[in-house]
Amino acid sequence: MSQKRALSRYERGLKTPTMFVYEHRREETSMLSEASNGGEPARPPYDLLIVGGGINGAGIARDAVGRGASVLLVEQHDLASHTSSASTKLIHGGLRYLEYYEFRLVREALIERERLLRIAPHIIWPLSFVLPHSRLVRPAWMLRLGLFLYDHLGGRMTLPRSRGVRLDRDPLGVPLQPAFKRGFVYSDGWVQDSRLVVLNAMDARTRGADIRTRTTLVDARRVDGLWQATLADAAGGTRTVRARALVNAAGPWVGSMLRDRLGIATTKQVRLVKGSHIVVPRQFEGEQAYIFQNPDKRIVFAIPYERQFTLIGTTDLPWTTDPGQVEISADEIRYLCDSVNRYLRSPVSPADVVWSYAGVRPLYDDAARNASAVTRDYVLDVDVAAGAHPADAAPLLSIFGGKITTYRRLAEHALEKLAPFLPVLKGNGWTAERALPGGDLGPGGFDSALARLRKDAPFLSAEESWRLVRDYGSRAWTIIGDARGPADLGESFGGGLTAREVDYLVRQEWAVTAEDILWRRSRLGLHVTDEDVARLDRYLRDRQRDAAPEDRREPCPARVALAG
Numbered sequence: 001m002s003q004k005r006a007l008s009r010y011e012r013g014l015k016t017p018t019m020f021v022y023e024h025r026r027e028e029t030s031m032l033s034e035a036s037n038g039g040e041p042a043r044p045p046y047d048l049l050i051v052g053g054g055i056n057g058a059g060i061a062r063d064a065v066g067r068g069a070s071v072l073l074v075e076q077h078d079l080a081s082h083t084s085s086a087s088t089k090l091i092h093g094g095l096r097y098l099e100y101y102e103f104r105l106v107r108e109a110l111i112e113r114e115r116l117l118r119i120a121p122h123i124i125w126p127l128s129f130v131l132p133h134s135r136l137v138r139p140a141w142m143l144r145l146g147l148f149l150y151d152h153l154g155g156r157m158t159l160p161r162s163r164g165v166r167l168d169r170d171p172l173g174v175p176l177q178p179a180f181k182r183g184f185v186y187s188d189g190w191v192q193d194s195r196l197v198v199l200n201a202m203d204a205r206t207r208g209a210d211i212r213t214r215t216t217l218v219d220a221r222r223v224d225g226l227w228q229a230t231l232a233d234a235a236g237g238t239r240t241v242r243a244r245a246l247v248n249a250a251g252p253w254v255g256s257m258l259r260d261r262l263g264i265a266t267t268k269q270v271r272l273v274k275g276s277h278i279v280v281p282r283q284f285e286g287e288q289a290y291i292f293q294n295p296d297k298r299i300v301f302a303i304p305y306e307r308q309f310t311l312i313g314t315t316d317l318p319w320t321t322d323p324g325q326v327e328i329s330a331d332e333i334r335y336l337c338d339s340v341n342r343y344l345r346s347p348v349s350p351a352d353v354v355w356s357y358a359g360v361r362p363l364y365d366d367a368a369r370n371a372s373a374v375t376r377d378y379v380l381d382v383d384v385a386a387g388a389h390p391a392d393a394a395p396l397l398s399i400f401g402g403k404i405t406t407y408r409r410l411a412e413h414a415l416e417k418l419a420p421f422l423p424v425l426k427g428n429g430w431t432a433e434r435a436l437p438g439g440d441l442g443p444g445g446f447d448s449a450l451a452r453l454r455k456d457a458p459f460l461s462a463e464e465s466w467r468l469v470r471d472y473g474s475r476a477w478t479i480i481g482d483a484r485g486p487a488d489l490g491e492s493f494g495g496g497l498t499a500r501e502v503d504y505l506v507r508q509e510w511a512v513t514a515e516d517i518l519w520r521r522s523r524l525g526l527h528v529t530d531e532d533v534a535r536l537d538r539y540l541r542d543r544q545r546d547a548a549p550e551d552r553r554e555p556c557p558a559r560v561a562l563a564g
């Protein structure tokens with residue numbers, strides 16, 4: 001994914017320090033160095049080697065380790081550094097998919113919406129959407145029917161059901177042009193997408209999974225009924241590991257992984273579809289989002305973002321080159337501005353854009369004619385060694401498509417497919433009711449947790465407390481620890497970020513660079529200055545230099561020796 005401020009000042013600030021960390025690691029630390037490889041005793045094969053630290057890889061790791069499998073997950077960059085941090089951040093059934101008759105997907109996603117709101121109430125919360133009626137795009141009866149299905153397809157629903165609204169009389173209509181007199185309000189959910197990935201990885205680690213970021217699967221082959229894989233780390237070390245099964249959760253790289261790294265032919269194809277978002281200063285009051293229908297039949301969202309901003313997206317464009325190099329184009333910025341300007345009273349212009357990001361959807365290629373129509377449902381493909389007994393089949397499961405919303409169910413389906421080959425996978429799915437780290441907010445949920453933190457840490461501003469509970473839930477207390485005043489939280493890096501939080505993110509959440517912290521573990525990149533970023537870089541560098549060799553090598557506490 002690429003992320004850029006309009007003036008690209010953040011970009012300038014980031015690249016050097018990120019490279020510095022890699023350089024530093026190359027000199028002193030090679031977690032996977034050839035030298036240490038030879039000295040260690042051979043480790044029994046992992047049950048599961050998962051390639052890809054996006055939402056699907058992290059979700060499968062959590063579920064599998066909880067069922068008794070030994071799991072190694074490798075991510076070539078940071079967790080959620082690609083599609084899983086570039087989404088519109090909705091936990092939704094996908095109202096528009098009803099038009100494509102994707103009833104299975106919408107039903108599953110609506111059921112998941114309810115579950116995810118329960119297991120991660122700190123980072124996932126309800127969001128209401130205002131849908132102005134535009135006769136030129138879809139008739140009112142069609143919207144009413146779609147919303148009726150949306151309210152009922154998923155069964156029991158705790159969110160408010162949809163309703164009609166007179167926009168010319170209701171405060172919800174204030175930001176809109178007077179021509180929009182009627183509309184609808186319906187409910188969905190909001191998610192801090194990259195944090196959802198990290199929390200799944202953390203929970204997997206707590207249960208015994210080995211999570212290796214900045215570690216690339218170079219290639220893998222079936223040898224004697226097992227997968228034998230070569231891994232490379234950012235410090236230049238390589239290592240061979242073995243596993244009974246391999247999961248290809250490489251997102252936009254799923255196809256090239258099969259072809260170039262695993263040497264496996266498949267009839268299934270991935271269709272890469274780029275989607276971009278812009279962030280502009282806040283355009284309207286209130287906590288509701290707006291969903292606007294375009295003349296091209298696409299829809300564009302305008303969503304309150306980080307209190308001071310509005311997030312606008314997205315686009316749907318075919319993408320044929322490197323998924324790691326995706327960026328928003330000037331045409332997309334113009335398209336997104338035009339889309340909201342058909343509805344909003346005060347227009348948005350490209351000059352208002354303070355930040356943008358773009359990502360690539362790894363969709364299953366169902367041969368649809370245009371990018372918006374390609375199915376958002378997922379397909380799981382299992383390849384096994386020809387003619388082998390199930391115990392020696394060395395299965396490979398590849399994931400095509402999917403949504404953040406359906407990741408948990410996708411993981412269950414993936415393990416159902418692998419279970420015949422991995423008897424170690426015990427029991428059925430268990431993740432539907434177990435809170436993710438920090439999600440145990442206690443009685444009274446988010447509001448009570450926030451009130452408790454305000455009482456326990458009165459030296460934090462209301463805004464700081466709110467952010468800590470939103471990002472970390474009950475783990476906010478782990479970060480605050482024994483602090484009795486702001487000085488105890490250490491150096492401040494702007495936007496409320498302190499050394500205590502940075503230390504927590506490095507030790508517990510695999511953060512290495514300022515970019516990891518400011519754009520994925522948090523969204524504080526929007527709230528800090530260039531000077532803040534430079535100080536944070538310096539702090540991370542000094543911290544890395546001064547850390548004990550053990551800490552330097554591996555910031556994760558629960559470590560499982562990696563040996564082939």
Ligand SMILES: Cc1cc2nc3c(=O)[nH]c(=O)nc-3n(C[C@H](O)[C@H](O)[C@H](O)COP(=O)(O)OP(=O)(O)OC[C@H]3O[C@@H](n4cnc5c(N)ncnc54)[C@H](O)[C@@H]3O)c2cc1C
Binds near residue numbers: 076217315
């Ligand atoms: C614009 C846009 C908007 C979206 N909006 C929503 C939304 O609102 N709600 C929703 O539910 N879904 C949404 N989605 C869909 C959702 O974001 C994706 O389905 C999901 O994030 C895909 O996750 P993934 O784990 O498959 O892929 P990724 O997150 O891309 O993870 C794959 C990982 O594999 C790693 N990898 C690749 N090759 C290797 C290798 N050789 N070795 C090690 N690691 C490797 C990559 O570095 C990458 O991090 C949106 C997607 C886009 C693009």
